[in-house]
Amino acid sequence: MEILKRIAAELERGHDQQVGQLTREALAAGAAPKQVLDDGLIAGMNVVGEKFRVHEIFLPDVLLAARAMYAGMDVVKPLLLEEEVPVAGKAVLGTVQGDLHDIGKNLVGIMLKGAGFEVIDLGNDVSPERFVAAAEEHGAPVIGMSALLTTTMPVMKKVVDLVRQKGLAGRIKTIVGGAPLSADYAREIGADAYGYDGVSAVERIKALAGGGAGG
């Protein structure tokens, strides 16, 4: 449908009011809510993510696009719930205990929602126990952890260890990200994946939630 392409294009430009309006028009014209979500909103957000990955656009552009995506989601979400359309996946996100830097984590959360995920955002300064309890409570198969301080990185290992101690390894997978992190560090602490940046974190979380190895 042409209108879905227009939704995606307006979303890429960060035009929230137009996205909201076009979403309503598409639904009125008979488009299925899931189709509007997949071929309009998520399609547009995927392009934004790719442009961000190759540094064609920057964080403020992504955040404007995210707001436009939410404008469309606000229209579509009640209908998806009504039709009991399953979410693409669930993930618990948070900045680890002792760390307050959450802009990267927020970006991942926003983009994950744009990918159709339900995100349980625990905020910053999150203890290992809270991460694991939230994943269990919400039935989320992925815990995403962020840290900016090298001194708070060890908390990530505590989360990974706690998942194992509780016998949840395999059922709940872990991904880490943040400025001082590396794939080596992720491997060293036994995390299932490492997100180099927001875009790669979203890709890895999708893979983990789908039962894959995040990489």
Added chain:
Amino acid sequence: MREVVHIPAAAVSCRPEDVLALQGVPRGARLDGRIAALLGEGISLYESLAEPVGVLEEVDGAEFAEVYAGAGRNEPRTPLAFIHPRAERLCLFAVTVGGAVSLRISELFQAQEFALGAMLDAAASQGAELCAAFLEARYDGLVAERGAPAARSAYLRYSPGYCGWHVSGQKRLFQRLRPEEIGITLRESCLMEPLKSISGVIAGGPADIHDFDNDYPFCAECRGKDCRARIRRALANER
């Protein structure tokens, strides 16, 4: 010597290019008109909401050694372990841009105003750094006012949570400095409230005490590496 410092807002006004740089926007990048407007709005919001205030308290070497030891969780080798015994003056500090800014950032994200929230967040982070730099300069000025020898001295700050000084060191620092007087409190996890606050020690002495190689084990994991620019600034500002 202890002083509460009410910092003039004009002294900690952010530069737009720094606010963008904190969000990963390269210097000199061409801005969309809406983003330029949001940048201006974010900085204006920061300037209207910020209530910058800090506290300084000079300590002697033995007192600082106790603060620095913290809960015994520092890395075995750290730059500050070599710097503080050679410093001629040490001054604990804490500074905040206030709680109203953090509250507004949360509200903006809740209201899905992500881009403006991120602008305000970056402006406040930059503002907090400027506040800490203001305190460095203020301490330098206080030492000079006392008539203490200022020749060949440079002042640089260090904070728990960075460069091997474990974040749990905040507890001893808070016990000694008592920044609650200016509204900064410590969570159990050692994070400060309001979030946009900085604490630590200002070390003063010959500039070369601040000059260290970034070859500590934790340096490999640090992508910031702003120690290099800080050292250059200290060496350049030595007087």
